[in-house]
Ligand SMILES: Nc1ncnc2c1ncn2[C@@H]1O[C@H](COP(=O)(O)OP(=O)(O)OP(=O)(O)O)[C@@H](O)[C@H]1O
């Protein structure tokens with residue numbers, strides 16, 4: 001059975017909400033954020049507004065908190081029945097979607113709203129688990145960054161295992177500026193109530209292991225997952241606009257991997273960004289990212305103006 005087909009057809013396992021219905025249904029709470037907070041949370045080329053926060057993200061937080069409450073009740077009941085206190089860690093949320101769709105902004109907004117509710121939240125991009133450029137180059141994968149096989153999956157699964165068991169865990173750090181993993185840099189995640197893991201690859205599955213082996217997928221650790229979605233044309237223009245905007249800012253730094261594009265003409269920079277988009281990120285989107293959309297609990301559908309216009313909610 002096709003659950004989700006084409007570029008925007010929702011299947012029978014999801015309920016579709018217009019943003020107006022989504023906002024109305026979940027209560028119209030006032031966001032605990034000021035316009036200056038929204039400004040700070042917004043990514044480059046992400047016209048996030050307080051209205052988006054109110055209509056899209058406040059209801060989403062309400063839904064997440066409801067799932068968290070249900071999960072704690074389940075754990076409590078299981079502990080009563082089994083007479084064992086299960087060792088457990090934080091509520092883990094996966095956030096997936098294409099390059100340039102705005103995952104990191106969505107993740108930051110969710111984290112800020114949950115923190116405003118007094119929750120301890122850690123935000124971890126899977127970029128840190130990419131293999132270093134030296135290893136990618138050796139394996140001929142420099143033009144496949146973000147594809148399956150370009151991450152240290154063993155380290156990512158190890159990290160999630162520690163988190164799930166409530167242990168302190170360290171995540172490596174990626175720099176978009178140098179376009180590489182930062183040698184020796186880590187962030188420690190401990191004593192969080194919620195961990196948001198954000199990345200292209202978080203809902204991907206791999207080949208099933210040989211008999212007897214145990215090899216979990218990243219999503220096996222999730223309590224909830226969100227896919228941020230937009231049409232290819234919108235994504236392409238957002239990627240190009242961001243690349244052009246970065247020319248005037250981040251690329252000016254002589255240490256920046258893309259520094260050479262700070263000086264070229266706009267037309268040349270546009271050609272380069274189009275080539276990178278079409279040969280790497282678009283291929284990855286089609287082959288590896290979009291096919292995971294139907295695995296999410298919630299799909300946020302963004303229109304060409306970046307605003308979320310529709311929400312798909314997996315039925316329970
Ligand atoms: N080449 C770059 N140099 C400096 N900053 C960059 C570069 N590419 C992306 N960024 C910034 O880093 C942040 C995270 O980028 P990342 O690549 O994780 O986003 P993404 O995967 O494209 O998707 P999303 O926009 O959905 O987070 C973005 O806010 C972006 O503006």
Ligand SMILES: CC(C)(CO)[C@@H](O)C(=O)NCCC(=O)O
Pocket residue numbers: 099127145146147200276280281
């Ligand atoms: C690091 C990833 C894979 C994901 O965030 C992405 O931003 C990236 O670098 N993609 C490779 C092609 C490019 O430079 O856009």
